[in-house]
Amino acid sequence: MNDAPEAVLPSCQIHITQDLIDEYARLSGDFNPVHVDPQAAASSSFGTTIAHGCIALEPVFQSLLRWSGLPNLPPQARFRLRYRAPSRPGDTIRSQVQVRSSSQGQVQLSFACLNQLDQLVIDGDCDFPL
């Protein structure tokens, strides 16, 4: 852990493919057709399959771990977030994470996940105990 937190954390990214979504479905048990059935998804409001929201959030976890040097989030770490837009196969999602403040053994950060068109996919904030 850095003594003086940096204002901007390292950015991480993930490239979304249908294979990745399918394997995530197998691991999580979430086989919602909108994720794994291209035919069903084509007739949904999305028009194509979309990634599980947690996949697009993954770069935020990895930014936090890279910055903190920890193998996992510390106990009592907390995320509050909104899913703003879907991610689709072919998209590359990257994280933007910033330190907002630090007090009483806790760092408050804000984050965003953006796609390759700089469209906002997820945003939120995080309490990160030191």
Next chain:
Amino acid sequence: MNPDFCYETAKLGQVLCSGVCAVTADEVQRFRSLLGYPSTGDIRLASSSMGLTYGLRLGWEHAIFPPGVVRMGDDDVFGVPARVGDRLTTTFSIVEKFEKKGRRFLRYEMRTLNQDGELVCAISFVGLMP
């Protein structure tokens, strides 16, 4: 199973389902590899983000997500890490029910404890009901 589960039938505080799963080396490895975690470090440690998945299989198996439900946002708290060999108990409940601008929402909570009763994660998310 809850074939009739919907906004109207959902009751606040009601435990919808509960289940136990074992954390396996195969799943931890597959998850880490899929999402691009380094192959170095403690490979018996389940990444924090895997906590987002523990209850999903359970939720789908018990049909508590009405077709067409959309996940809008999360409020997630992380506790002690899960490790290969742990036995995790996840309990699903409804913690909030509200209407806004003519739309109806349920807040689900997936609360996962390890075999020692320690909190691994409490994943809370709002679903926009169809």
